[in-house]
Amino acid sequence: MSTPRFDELIHAPTRLSLVAFLAATTWADFSVLRDSVGLSDSALSKQLTTLQDAGYVEIRKAFVGKRPRTSARLTGEGRTAFDRHVLALQEIVAAAGRSVVAPGPSSEHG
Amino acid sequence: MSTPRFDELIHAPTRLSLVAFLAATTWADFSVLRDSVGLSDSALSKQLTTLQDAGYVEIRKAFVGKRPRTSARLTGEGRTAFDRHVLALQEIVAAAGRSVVAPGPSSEHG
DNA sequence: CGATGTACTTCCCTAGTGGGAAAGTACTAT
DNA sequence: ATAGTACTTTCCCACTAGGGAAGTACATCG
Numbered sequence: 001m002s003t004p005r006f007d008e009l010i011h012a013p014t015r016l017s018l019v020a021f022l023a024a025t026t027w028a029d030f031s032v033l034r035d036s037v038g039l040s041d042s043a044l045s046k047q048l049t050t051l052q053d054a055g056y057v058e059i060r061k062a063f064v065g066k067r068p069r070t071s072a073r074l075t076g077e078g079r080t081a082f083d084r085h086v087l088a089l090q091e092i093v094a095a096a097g098r099s100v101v102a103p104g105p106s107s108e109h110g
Numbered sequence: 111m112s113t114p115r116f117d118e119l120i121h122a123p124t125r126l127s128l129v130a131f132l133a134a135t136t137w138a139d140f141s142v143l144r145d146s147v148g149l150s151d152s153a154l155s156k157q158l159t160t161l162q163d164a165g166y167v168e169i170r171k172a173f174v175g176k177r178p179r180t181s182a183r184l185t186g187e188g189r190t191a192f193d194r195h196v197l198a199l200q201e202i203v204a205a206a207g208r209s210v211v212a213p214g215p216s217s218e219h220g
Numbered sequence: 221c222g223a224t225g226t227a228c229t230t231c232c233c234t235a236g237t238g239g240g241a242a243a244g245t246a247c248t249a250t
Numbered sequence: 251a252t253a254g255t256a257c258t259t260t261c262c263c264a265c266t267a268g269g270g271a272a273g274t275a276c277a278t279c280g
Contacts, residue, residue, distance in 0.1 A: 005232080005269080008122070008123060011121075011123060012237080012238085013116065013121060014239095015116060015254055016202060017202065019206075020202045020203060020205060020206040021205075021206070023206035023207075024205050024206045024207075024228080030257070031256090039240095040239070040241085041228055041240095041256080041257065041258085042240065042241080042257090042259080042260095043238075043239050044242070044257095045257065045259085046238085046239085046258085046259090047238090049258085061257095063124060063280075066247080066248060066249095067247090067248080067255065067256070068246085068247080068255085068256060068257075069257095070256075070257065071263075081239090082206070086203050087205075089199060090125065091229080092127065092130045093130060093196050093199075095131075095134050096129075096130040096131070096133035096134045096192070097133070097134075122266085122267085124267080124268095140227075140228070141227090145249065149267095149268080149269095150268070150270080151227080151228065152227085152228090152229075152230080152231095152268075152269065152270075152271090153267070153268050153269070154228095155228065155229055156230090156268085157267085159229085159277055166278095169246085170230095174278080176273085176277060176278095177227070177276090177277080178226085178227055178228075178276080179227080180227075180228065185242090207270080
């Protein structure tokens with residue numbers, strides 16, 4: 001966790017929301033995830049498969065009563081990747097923030 | 111600046127690097143930017159145009175001796191958009207971070 | 221004065237991504 | 251048998267990003 005790594009798989013907007021959402025809970029239902037990121041069934045299904053293939057999420061297919069229910073949660077690997085990606089973002093942003101106070105008041109104006 | 115907004119234009123990896131880099135300096139040379147993000151001339155030129163069209167960067171074409179030199183810097187709008195995007199990212203990440211400390215030591219482990 | 225070089229910009233093409241619609245699957249309910 | 255639930259897969263489209271090559275504008279070299 002000490003080497004921040006920018007992860008393009010996680011960085012993509014919808015997957016970032018998805019992974020962040022999953023990082024905030026244990027198991028999340030398919031419908032809850034779909035609602036939280038505002039995707040169609042097909043789009044969510046594909047993103048979940050992508051994340052599963054990457055080893056970042058675990059998919060559980062359980063039955064509630066007699067109806068199937070798909071849930072997902074982050075794996076340890078997924079959490080590590082997410083944490084590292086966040087650190088990578090923080091490094092980028094921290095570098096940017098440093099200079100906000102640097103320039104003098106008159107010479108770089110026009 | 112109080113309404114964080116996820117900005118897809120800024121979010122894209124190369125532009126995020128570019129904008130963060132520009133946020134850390136005043137004017138940056140074309141060649142410096144190209145080197146910092148590792149792009150070809152054509153790719154950088156296009157991204158710079160994209161950012162300029164969005165009103166996020168200002169392009170200055172000056173002469174050093176008799177050679178043309180293109181430099182770029184963030185506009186106020188660009189800086190605001192970047193700041194807001196960073197806040198939006200922080201909100202996403204903060205929500206995720208909350209649960210990292212929440213679960214007890216034994217029940218959510220396997 | 222033509223050839224070459226610098227410093228980009230534009231054009232062309234290609235690969236990859238992401239999303240929705242709709243069909244498919246599996247099983248339950250009527 | 252038909253419909254509905256809960257996804258998954260297939261098909262297709264739009265868009266993006268990037269590199270290479272050619273173009274532009276001007277300066278320098280021979």
